[in-house]
Amino acid sequence: MIESIFHYEFLQNAFASGLIIGFIAPLLGVFIVVRRLSLIADALSHVTLAGIAGSLYLSQSVGALALLNPLYLGIVASVTGSLFIERLRRLYKHYEELAIPIIMSAGLGFGAIFISLAEGFSSDLFSYLFGSVSAVSRQDLWIIIGIALIVIIFLSLFFKELFVLSFDEEYAKASGLPAKWIHVLFMIVTALVIAGSMRIVGILLVSSLMTLPVAAAMRISKSFKQAIILSLLFGELSVIVGLVSAFYLDLAPGGTIVVTSIIILLLTILSKKIGSKGAVSQ
Amino acid sequence: MGTPLINLHNISYQYEQTKALTDINLTIAEGDFLAIIGPNGSGKSTLLKIILGLLKPTKGEVLLFGKPVNQFKDKERIGYVSQKSNSFNTGFPATVKEVVRSGLVKKTGLFHRFPSNVDKQVKSALKSVGMEDYAMKNIGDLSGGQQQRVFIARALISNPNVLILDEPTVGVDSKNVKSFYNMLSHLNREHKITIVLVTHDVDAVSKSISHVACLNQRIHFHGFKNDMDQMSDEQLEAWYGHAVRKVEHQSEVIS
Numbered sequence: 001m002i003e004s005i006f007h008y009e010f011l012q013n014a015f016a017s018g019l020i021i022g023f024i025a026p027l028l029g030v031f032i033v034v035r036r037l038s039l040i041a042d043a044l045s046h047v048t049l050a051g052i053a054g055s056l057y058l059s060q061s062v063g064a065l066a067l068l069n070p071l072y073l074g075i076v077a078s079v080t081g082s083l084f085i086e087r088l089r090r091l092y093k094h095y096e097e098l099a100i101p102i103i104m105s106a107g108l109g110f111g112a113i114f115i116s117l118a119e120g121f122s123s124d125l126f127s128y129l130f131g132s133v134s135a136v137s138r139q140d141l142w143i144i145i146g147i148a149l150i151v152i153i154f155l156s157l158f159f160k161e162l163f164v165l166s167f168d169e170e171y172a173k174a175s176g177l178p179a180k181w182i183h184v185l186f187m188i189v190t191a192l193v194i195a196g197s198m199r200i201v202g203i204l205l206v207s208s209l210m211t212l213p214v215a216a217a218m219r220i221s222k223s224f225k226q227a228i229i230l231s232l233l234f235g236e237l238s239v240i241v242g243l244v245s246a247f248y249l250d251l252a253p254g255g256t257i258v259v260t261s262i263i264i265l266l267l268t269i270l271s272k273k274i275g276s277k278g279a280v281s282q
Numbered sequence: 283m284g285t286p287l288i289n290l291h292n293i294s295y296q297y298e299q300t301k302a303l304t305d306i307n308l309t310i311a312e313g314d315f316l317a318i319i320g321p322n323g324s325g326k327s328t329l330l331k332i333i334l335g336l337l338k339p340t341k342g343e344v345l346l347f348g349k350p351v352n353q354f355k356d357k358e359r360i361g362y363v364s365q366k367s368n369s370f371n372t373g374f375p376a377t378v379k380e381v382v383r384s385g386l387v388k389k390t391g392l393f394h395r396f397p398s399n400v401d402k403q404v405k406s407a408l409k410s411v412g413m414e415d416y417a418m419k420n421i422g423d424l425s426g427g428q429q430q431r432v433f434i435a436r437a438l439i440s441n442p443n444v445l446i447l448d449e450p451t452v453g454v455d456s457k458n459v460k461s462f463y464n465m466l467s468h469l470n471r472e473h474k475i476t477i478v479l480v481t482h483d484v485d486a487v488s489k490s491i492s493h494v495a496c497l498n499q500r501i502h503f504h505g506f507k508n509d510m511d512q513m514s515d516e517q518l519e520a521w522y523g524h525a526v527r528k529v530e531h532q533s534e535v536i537s
């Protein structure tokens with residue numbers, strides 16, 4: 001397969017994007033999981049679907065937009081969705097989780113309407129829902145590189161503030177941190193990563209790459225630093241094994257990546273159980 | 283009386299239709315070890331949140347180091363230890379060192395890295411609460427009392443002048459409560475840190491504190507703890523919300 005990567009541009013695009021996504025999704029995912037926002041990632045992926053479907057419909061019906069990359073409207077929808085979630089969470093202060101089903105159903109509702117309106121979308125639908133090795137274009141790769149740069153800059157600027165905010169929000173506010181603004185920026189960056197990951201993992205499985213490697217890492221980590229390193233390691237391992245098996249077995253990469261993540265998670269749970277049994281028997 | 287560090291002028295606060303605080307006037311001076319005590323729902327935690335700027339009073343003004351709370355930027359001069367049970371999940375993957383270091387976040391400032399001597403500062407903060415051997419332990423593996431000491435170390439790392447604690451002994455087992463308050467006394471006396479804490483654990487805290495504020499929507503008494511026995515039966519009744527009887531106990535007054 002390594003030989004094929006040098007020959008085919010689509011494989012280069014898929015692997016380069018996969019490796020980048022395998023890095024940034026779990027990196028941001030650590031903060032998403034510890035801040036108990038995992039379901040928000042799921043809601044945003046459904047909003048991205050509405051943006052993608054809307055873009056495909058527009059490219060069919062408006063001649064000038066025929067060549068529009070669906071990723072752009074996907075990004076716009078995802079970022080808008082993240083801001084709406086924040087607004088709704090403040091509106092329903094005592095029932096914050098209500099924001100998630102509201103945004104998720106809105107995303108799916110609009111998505112379903114645009115999918116019905118756009119003719120011929122059904123053939124592409126599978127790749128958008130579950131990812132594709134062959135669908136990643138060079139332009140997609142550049143967008144993903146741009147998103148990765150934004151994530152890295154954001155995390156290097158706000159890492160310590162995000163740690164405090166994740167560990168103890170009340171303490172963060174009492175310390176005078178601009179908690180609200182950092183949170184809004186965090187949601188926008190999360191929305192960007194979700195839209196960017198969609199090409200490889202697929203809309204329905206994108207949140208899993210942000211949460212499963214982290215869930216596995218948290219089982220065996222003693223420190224926050226270790227949780228991040230292990231999440232990145234498990235994320236990259238899932239993407240590499242997932243993409244290679246998707247290529248050889250002609251399967252959707254979203255499925256193979258997620259199943260690999262699940263296997264890693266089960267192994268960490270098992271190793272922890274064996275470890276604690278060993279400690280008890282000593 | 284030392285220099286006033288915290289001044290509350292005519293503070294009132296209302297949660298929708300319910301009055302939580304009415305006309306609170308309180309001055310906390312440098313070197314005080316003040317316990318704000320009162321029954322459940324008396325507005326103790328609300329008062330702390332107003333002092334910290336987390337809640338805006340319906341009426342009145344808060345001055346921190348002489349400045350209105352909304353203009354006070356040196357937040358690192360006030361260390362805060364929130365109620366442990368509300369503030370963090372025990373499954374969080376972080377070491378004691380990572381948690382204590384995070385107390386420097388405001389002092390370090392946005393877009394800056396922690397200073398190069400951060401490890402030394404963490405060690406010193408942990409030493410002052412007797413936890414220097416626990417730096418690499420996972421925060422979730424510690425007992426309630428040990429976790430509270432770590433949170434105090436997190437507050438102390440920025441060298442605050444004032445330490446504010448909200449019900450600090452919730453989740454601490456009774457045999458460790460005494461040594462916990464001894465540690466706070468030590469910080470107050472030796473490190474010259476002004477301490478304000480909210481509690482309903484009057485008996486346990488009484489040996490350590492210098493001042494008491496009895497709160498139940500209003501301040502019913504504020505002064506030296508030894509002057510508490512000057513409270514009239516009417517004042518005590520208004521404070522507790524029902525009839526109470528004073529009992530003399532080892533030359534200290536408890537209710």
